[in-house]
Amino acid sequence: xxxxxxxxxxxxxxxxxxxxxxxxxxxxxxxxxxxxxxxxxxxxxxxxxxxxxxxxxxxxxxxxxxxxxxxxxxxxxxxxxxxx
Numbered sequence: 001x002x003x004x005x006x007x008x009x010x011x012x013x014x015x016x017x018x019x020x021x022x023x024x025x026x027x028x029x030x031x032x033x034x035x036x037x038x039x040x041x042x043x044x045x046x047x048x049x050x051x052x053x054x055x056x057x058x059x060x061x062x063x064x065x066x067x068x069x070x071x072x073x074x075x076x077x078x079x080x081x082x083x084x
Contacts, residue, residue, distance in 0.1 A: 003072045011064045024059040
């Protein structure tokens with residue numbers, strides 16, 4: 001929860017580089033041959049991005065939200081792993 005609280009207010013408002021633009025283009029039309037996004041295509045990330053984009057209108061924020069939520073879930077997985 002703390003991870004989300006520190007990251008959600010700072011989601012980017014725009015795309016930053018060529019890779020982020022290609023990922024955003026992949027949300028519109030997934031085509032690895034056209035580098036939308038670049039190979040290997042990251043189909044799970046794009047699928048989750050499309051789900052987030054249905055809720056969040058900005059492509060940049062939708063993709064960032066996937067990353068932040070994944071990071072928050074990774075914290076729980078790491079804690080469980082370290083406890084073992």
